[in-house]
Amino acid sequence: MPQNAIAPIERVRLLVFNAVLNVLDYRVPPGMTVEPGTVVVAPLGPRQILGIVWEAERLNGAEVPDTKLRAILEVLPVPPIPAQLRRLIEWTADYYCASMQSVARMALASSAALRGGGTTTEYRLTGEEPARLTPQRAAALDALQGEQGSIRELAELASVSEGVLRGMVGAGLLEPVVVDCDRPYPPALPDFAEPELNPGQREAADTFVAAVRDGGFAPFLLDGVTGSGKTETYFEAVAEALRNGRQVLVLLPEIALTENFLRRFEQRFGVPPLLWHSSLKSSERRRAWRAIVHGPENGGAQVVVGARSALFLPYAKLGLIVVDEAHEVSFKQDDGVRYNARDVAVIRARFEGVPVILASATPALESLQLAEAGVYTRIELPDRFGGAQLPEVKIVDLRTEAPERGRWLAPRLVEEMKARLARGEQSLLFLNRRGYAPLTLCRHCGHRFQCPNCTAWLVEHRFSSRLACHHCGHETPVPELCPECGTADCLVACGPGVERIADEVGELLPDARVAVVTSDTLNSREAVGRFVAQAEEGAIDVIVGTQLVTKGYHFPELTLVGVVDADLGLEGGDLRAGERTYQQIAQVSGRAGRGEKPGEVLIQTRHPEAAVISALASGDRDAFYEAETQARREAGAPPFGRWAAIIVSSEDQAEAQQAARAIGGTAPDQPDMLVLGPAPAPMALLRGRYRYRLLINARRSAELQKYLQGWLGPLQFPQGVRVAIDIDPYSFV
Numbered sequence: 146m147p148q149n150a151i152a153p154i155e156r157v158r159l160l161v162f163n164a165v166l167n168v169l170d171y172r173v174p175p176g177m178t179v180e181p182g183t184v185v186v187a188p189l190g191p192r193q194i195l196g197i198v199w200e201a202e203r204l205n206g207a208e209v210p211d212t213k214l215r216a217i218l219e220v221l222p223v224p225p226i227p228a229q230l231r232r233l234i235e236w237t238a239d240y241y242c243a244s245m246q247s248v249a250r251m252a253l254a255s256s257a258a259l260r261g262g263g264t265t266t267e268y269r270l271t272g273e274e275p276a277r278l279t280p281q282r283a284a285a286l287d288a289l290q291g292e293q294g295s296i297r298e299l300a301e302l303a304s305v306s307e308g309v310l311r312g313m314v315g316a317g318l319l320e321p322v323v324v325d326c327d328r329p330y331p332p333a334l335p336d337f338a339e340p341e342l343n344p345g346q347r348e349a350a351d352t353f354v355a356a357v358r359d360g361g362f363a364p365f366l367l368d369g370v371t372g373s374g375k376t377e378t379y380f381e382a383v384a385e386a387l388r389n390g391r392q393v394l395v396l397l398p399e400i401a402l403t404e405n406f407l408r409r410f411e412q413r414f415g416v417p418p419l420l421w422h423s424s425l426k427s428s429e430r431r432r433a434w435r436a437i438v439h440g441p442e443n444g445g446a447q448v449v450v451g452a453r454s455a456l457f458l459p460y461a462k463l464g465l466i467v468v469d470e471a472h473e474v475s476f477k478q479d480d481g482v483r484y485n486a487r488d489v490a491v492i493r494a495r496f497e498g499v500p501v502i503l504a505s506a507t508p509a510l511e512s513l514q515l516a517e518a519g520v521y522t523r524i525e526l527p528d529r530f531g532g533a534q535l536p537e538v539k540i541v542d543l544r545t546e547a548p549e550r551g552r553w554l555a556p557r558l559v560e561e562m563k564a565r566l567a568r569g570e571q572s573l574l575f576l577n578r579r580g581y582a583p584l585t586l587c588r589h590c591g592h593r594f595q596c597p598n599c600t601a602w603l604v605e606h607r608f609s610s611r612l613a614c615h616h617c618g619h620e621t622p623v624p625e626l627c628p629e630c631g632t633a634d635c636l637v638a639c640g641p642g643v644e645r646i647a648d649e650v651g652e653l654l655p656d657a658r659v660a661v662v663t664s665d666t667l668n669s670r671e672a673v674g675r676f677v678a679q680a681e682e683g684a685i686d687v688i689v690g691t692q693l694v695t696k697g698y699h700f701p702e703l704t705l706v707g708v709v710d711a712d713l714g715l716e717g718g719d720l721r722a723g724e725r726t727y728q729q730i731a732q733v734s735g736r737a738g739r740g741e742k743p744g745e746v747l748i749q750t751r752h753p754e755a756a757v758i759s760a761l762a763s764g765d766r767d768a769f770y771e772a773e774t775q776a777r778r779e780a781g782a783p784p785f786g787r788w789a790a791i792i793v794s795s796e797d798q799a800e801a802q803q804a805a806r807a808i809g810g811t812a813p814d815q816p817d818m819l820v821l822g823p824a825p826a827p828m829a830l831l832r833g834r835y836r837y838r839l840l841i842n843a844r845r846s847a848e849l850q851k852y853l854q855g856w857l858g859p860l861q862f863p864q865g866v867r868v869a870i871d872i873d874p875y876s877f878v
């Protein structure tokens with residue numbers, strides 16, 4: 146354009162946050178400067194909406210004529226969303242068939258942070274304790290020890306009304322504190338406590354350190370046996386990133402694992418890392434988000450450890466991504482944007498041009514395959530740290546070594562537990578079932594307690610004397626009378642959950658101190674901290690837990706692991722059942738014998754001949770993975786072929802069924818796609834919605850997303866119908 150031409154209207158295209166609209170054009174008013182990535186507020190009708198300035202050619206949408214353009218109202222005081230993250234948002238939306246705004250929303254995860262820094266008023270206890278208190282004030286005093294937050298946050302924490310707390314401010318029990326939203330975090334020190342690595346760890350660490358120093362995309366699979374010290378090893382890469390003034394993101398599958406991680410991080414680097422997860426208080430979220438976009442210098446965010454939602458944050462200067470326990474299925478999100486954080490982490494590293502380390506003792510078959518193909522560099526740690534040996538694994542065949550009537554633990558397992566108790570060592574029993582019993586029925590009429598909202602039995606929880614649905618949260622007290630036939634004292638618990646196993650341990654080993662570890666009992670960081678401290682002090686003899694105790698923990702006195710029912714995970718038999726069972730049992734076995742004393746694992750099963758079980762017994766992981774790989778190859782399953790699921794649901798059964806049939810009836814014929822279904826989902830009713838599923842099996846080269854868009858894009862459904870696409874699904878229920 147010639148220099149002297151009249152300046153044209155400066156128009157920009159926004160990705161907007163609105164339920165219906167995705168893309169809108171606006172005018173940039175004189176005096177305002179924007180660039181791609183700038184976060185702005187724009188008018189929409191009488192309202193205001195949030196938007197991100199985007200490269201116009203990358204967003205599809207009808208162009209608004211110049212005369213109709215409205216002006217952007219305001220540029221928000223945050224740095225523009227970097228180009229690499231914009232590319233990641235586009236990639237994720239395309240790949241998972243999600244809307245760009247639903248992905249971008251995960252990047253702008255704190256609306257308060259977008260409004261800038263400044264100060265805010267929080268409250269804390271003054272320490273005053275009057276002799277007479279209302280019960281509510283007394284409860285608040287107990288609950289708020291050591292806490293600080295807004296009135297609303299504290300009210301939630303203490304389960305009292307905001308009015309109660311305002312009254313306490315008036316009475317001088319709570320005092321206001323002015324806090325700076327951008328107060329700096331203390332710096333992590335790369336050389337605070339450098340460990341002495343063994344030669345294997347050293348070699349691995351040197352490789353990571355070089356990759357961090359050189360920069361550039363470099364994906365690693367850190368494949369090390371349980372207790373090999375994977376954490377210590379990748380910490381060296383973290384240290385190098387710190388030295389180079391770069392940020393690090395560490396993804397952990399569960400917040401329950403974080404406590405342990407925080408402690409080790411602090412021992413190594415002198416300060417805790419920044420935490421990011423869904424239950425942060427909004428003030429914490431705001432501070433963390435601002436520190437992340439600010440960058441690592443001057444009290445900004447250096448190392449962020451978080452659940453999968455930390456993946457989309459706008460890091461200013463990312464230098465390394467670590468995904469720990471990378472095989473974990475909880476990295477796959479199953480609602481909203483149905484992404485797999487492990488996979489997206491690798492894509493993010495590629496866009497950012499940084500190394501990424503996937504660490505696991507039991508890598509996903511997909512990851513091993515990529516390592517085999519040379520896409521990932523595989524780094525192995527074949528031995529446990531400090532000369533500890535991997536535990537000896539033995540099979541208990543329940544057909545020949547049956548537990549006593551009405552019990553679940555075989556005599557041999559009980560004997561071994563008794564021996565541990567006598568020696569002051571610990572045992573761990575693993576059963577992946579919360580509660581007391583998975584099914585309750587009436588002895589008199591056979592009535593079974595089912596969830597009214599889901600295709601699921603209600604699970605009895607004795608601790609809370611309730612029947613609960615693990616899918617929708619529906620709960621009812623355990624009734625005295627059968628609701629069907631009215632008989633009293635007629636309910637029977639069928640099958641075991643961890644609470645029932647704990648009862649059995651209590652009967653068989655009356656002197657043992659037993660801890661039940663599930664998401665019901667370890668439901669806060671404090672609870673996790675207490676459990677770990679007790680286990681380490683030797684105040685617990687027997688741990689009975691779900692998959693929550695299978696990984697990450699390191700208790701040197703734990704020398705026996707009992708798998709109560711190894712066959713449980715194989716039921717239902719979805720695509721990954723064998724692999725998942727292998728991983729769970731190998732991980733939980735890995736808790737045994739991590740200290741100086743050798744460990745032993747007893748696996749209770751009715752199918753000792755099953756490939757998974759015999760691989761666990763012989764320790765022949767390679768043979769198991771080879772057989773599994775072969776089976777997947779033959780089935781055209783991932784990673785050799787691709788799957789996608791379509792889940793159709795509605796509160797109206799007929800409507801859901803009709804929509805599913807309409808989808809099934811219009812499936813375009815394509816030689817590299819196989820469409821299965823629709824069929825009622827195994828979980829045919831979930832949270833009050835009737836569900837149907839279709840499954841698409843595609844060749845690896847097929848353009849699956851394009852196919853789905855071409856197919857579903859033109860279809861129209863009634864308001865109440867939801868159609869979700871799940872690319873690379875993990876759940877088939």
Ligand SMILES: Nc1ncnc2c1ncn2[C@@H]1O[C@H](COP(=O)(O)OP(=O)(O)OP(=O)(O)O)[C@@H](O)[C@H]1O
Nearest residue numbers: 340341342371372373374375376377506530697699
């Ligand atoms: N170089 C080292 N110096 C001192 N202690 C170490 C070293 N390497 C590992 N350890 C210790 O050995 C134990 C096992 O290490 P770590 O928990 O990192 O293993 P891991 O490979 O992550 O195991 P898992 O996969 O079972 O969780 C930890 O207590 C850790 O502190």
Ligand SMILES: [Zn+2]
Nearest residue numbers: 596599614617
């Ligand atoms: Zn339910």
